[in-house]
Every structure is written in C-alpha cells, then in structure tokens.
Amino acid sequence: MDWSGVNYKDAMVSTPGNRVARISPLVPGVDLAGTVLATQTQDVQVGQSVLAHGHDIGVARHGGFAVLARLPSEWVLPMPDGLDARRTMVIGTAGFTAALSVDELERHGLLPGSGPVLVTGAAGGVGSMAIAILAWRGYEVVASTGRQTEEPWLRGLGAAQVISRQALEDAPGRVLGSERWAGAVDCVGGDTLAKVLRGLRYGAAVAASGLTGGSGLETTVFPFITRQVALLGIDSVLTSRSRRQEIWHRLGDDLQPPDLESHVDSEVSLDQLEEPLRRILDGRVRGRVLVRPG
Numbered sequence: 001m002d003w004s005g006v007n008y009k010d011a012m013v014s015t016p017g018n019r020v021a022r023i024s025p026l027v028p029g030v031d032l033a034g035t036v037l038a039t040q041t042q043d044v045q046v047g048q049s050v051l052a053h054g055h056d057i058g059v060a061r062h063g064g065f066a067v068l069a070r071l072p073s074e075w076v077l078p079m080p081d082g083l084d085a086r087r088t089m090v091i092g093t094a095g096f097t098a099a100l101s102v103d104e105l106e107r108h109g110l111l112p113g114s115g116p117v118l119v120t121g122a123a124g125g126v127g128s129m130a131i132a133i134l135a136w137r138g139y140e141v142v143a144s145t146g147r148q149t150e151e152p153w154l155r156g157l158g159a160a161q162v163i164s165r166q167a168l169e170d171a172p173g174r175v176l177g178s179e180r181w182a183g184a185v186d187c188v189g190g191d192t193l194a195k196v197l198r199g200l201r202y203g204a205a206v207a208a209s210g211l212t213g214g215s216g217l218e219t220t221v222f223p224f225i226t227r228q229v230a231l232l233g234i235d236s237v238l239t240s241r242s243r244r245q246e247i248w249h250r251l252g253d254d255l256q257p258p259d260l261e262s263h264v265d266s267e268v269s270l271d272q273l274e275e276p277l278r279r280i281l282d283g284r285v286r287g288r289v290l291v292r293p294g
C-alpha cells in the first residue's frame with residue numbers, strides 16, 4: 001500500500017463502544033491507494049496502480065491503515081488519468097464525497113453564476129475539498145466555519161466569503177430565513193443542516209453527507225413546500241462502480257482543484273495515527289491527514 005488517509009469515520013470506528021465498526025478486531029482506513037501485488041482474477045493486473053474506498057473497507061473488512069490489503073477485485077478502481085496514489089489519497093473519501101456533492105447539485109441545475117454556494121464544515125476534509133472544487137469551477141463560494149482563524153487558508157482555497165457558524169441563521173425563530181444560497185454542500189448535519197434548508201433560494205438544493213454537528217434533523221416542511229428546495233442525500237459507500245469511476249475520472253480532469261498539496265494537514269506513519277484520529281473527532285483537522293503505511 002502506498003497511501004491512505006484519515007477520515008472522520010476512521011475516528012468513529014476507533015472509538016471504544018462505537019456502533020460503526022462491524023468486526024473486531026478491525027484495521028481501520030476507509031480509503032487506500034497502491035500497487036497490485038497478486039490477483040486471482042483478470043479484472044486487475046499485477047503491477048497496476050489502483051485505489052479503493054467505501055463498501056465495507058475499514059468498517060466490516062480490514063482497511064487502509066496497513067502495509068498490505070486484500071480486497072474483492074470489483075471494489076478496486078484503476079488509477080484515474082491525471083492522478084497518482086498520493087494525489088488520490090489527498091482527495092480521498094472526503095474529496096470524492098465533495099465531488100459527488102457538486103456533481104449532484106449540478107445535475108439538479110446548479111450552474112456557475114447561479115449565486116452564492118454555501119459550504120459548511122469548511123475547514124474539514126469534505127468542506128475544504130468542496131470549496132476548492134466549486135471555486136475552480138467558477139462558483140461564488142461562501143465558507144461557514146467554527147474556526148475563523150482559518151479564514152486566510154479558506155480564502156486561499158477559493159472562498160469568496162468566510163462566515164461563522166452563527167451567521168448561518170439570519171432570522172432566528174422564523175421558519176424561513178432570507179433566500180441566500182443558490183446551493184449548498186453540507187457535511188455537518190443536525191441544526192446546521194436545518195439552518196441551511198431555511199436559507200436556500202427558491203428551487204435550490206443542499207447536498208447532505210455528514211453528521212459532525214449531529215445526526216438529528218429538526219425542520220419544518222416550509223422550505224420544501226413553499227420554496228421547492230431539495231435535500232439531496234450523498235452516500236459514497238455504496239456508490240455504483242460506474243458512478244465511482246465517472247466521479248474519479250472527473251477528479252482527474254475538470255473537478256481536480258489546483259494545488260492539492262495545500263489541502264494536506266499532515267503526513268503520518270501507522271504508529272502516529274492516534275493524534276490525528278483524536279483531532280478529527282474534535283473538529284481540529286485542517287483539510288486532509290495523509291497516512292503513509294510503508
């Protein structure tokens with residue numbers, strides 16, 4: 001294995017008593033990239049550069065925090081043109097989820113020039129990748145973060161404006177806020193997602209992928225029935241193989257943000273994992289932590 005990365009789910013499965021890991025003991029690591037050493041099928045070739053993420057990897061089957069991994073060949077993807085093992089893991093599950101979110105918003109009708117697009121959880125993995133991808137495609141990106149100190153970095157990624165978590169709410173106590181967002185990428189969930197729904201413009205959509213702010217969702221039907229907004233669910237685990245390949249192809253091409261290295265928070269070896277796993281749970285990782293297993 002050449003590279004893996006630290007994702008929020010890796011921290012969840014590493015927490016004692018969690019209900020996410022489905023085997024024990026478990027080697028975490030929901031994504032990985034490397035070179036095929038042996039194969040029993042024709043689907044992949046020895047020496048081929050590949051990546052894998054999602055499915056049961058790092059949850060019900062040993063994952064990327066290891067020197068070697070053994071996976072069903074149908075879960076393994078050829079390295080996309082325009083990327084290598086390190087770059088795919090800088091993007092990782094977080095970046096794939098961000099790209100899937102942008103792609104789903106565009107399928108729903110979002111276009112550059114539509115208006116401000118909100119990204120919540122901005123300084124984390126999904127959020128920071130979403131900012132960079134959207135800005136690269138010409139969108140006006142508004143980043144919402146609990147870490148105002150990261151404003152210069154977020155602006156460097158392409159955010160036109162950086163707002164606090166509190167500023168998401170512009171009409172507290174009202175069922176609807178003003179129509180602010182032409183679209184939104186939300187990986188925070190909970191109360192944040194409810195606030196995002198209240199601030200979407202007529203006909204706009206939010207792509208929702210995460211739960212760092214909570215798994216509950218208390219809302220009213222008004223955003224849906226008076227503003228025709230859409231809540232688009234984003235799942236990277238069971239994405240079909242063809243859709244996975246399509247998104248990775250785009251990540252090697254038109255969705256690939258410039259300066260991927262600026263997303264790297266740090267690089268760790270297998271015996272240095274404890275600290276970033278704790279930090280990601282506390283919402284203190286900036287961008288992506290890379291894992292070098294060898």
Ligand SMILES: NC(=O)c1ccc[n+]([C@@H]2O[C@H](COP(=O)([O-])OP(=O)(O)OC[C@H]3O[C@@H](n4cnc5c(N)ncnc54)[C@H](OP(=O)(O)O)[C@@H]3O)[C@@H](O)[C@H]2O)c1
Nearest residue numbers: 008121122123124125126145146210211212213235236283
């Ligand atoms: N659906 C899928 O397939 C899929 C795939 C990948 C990830 N996810 C989920 O997406 C979420 C983000 O993953 P990630 O890898 O990007 O994690 P991450 O790097 O930790 O980023 C999450 C961000 O959420 C914000 N945050 C943390 N705690 C918060 C709180 N209590 N209230 C409000 N905001 C909070 C922080 O951003 P700021 O400091 O900037 O506010 C943090 O950086 C996780 O829930 C993960 O499980 C889902």
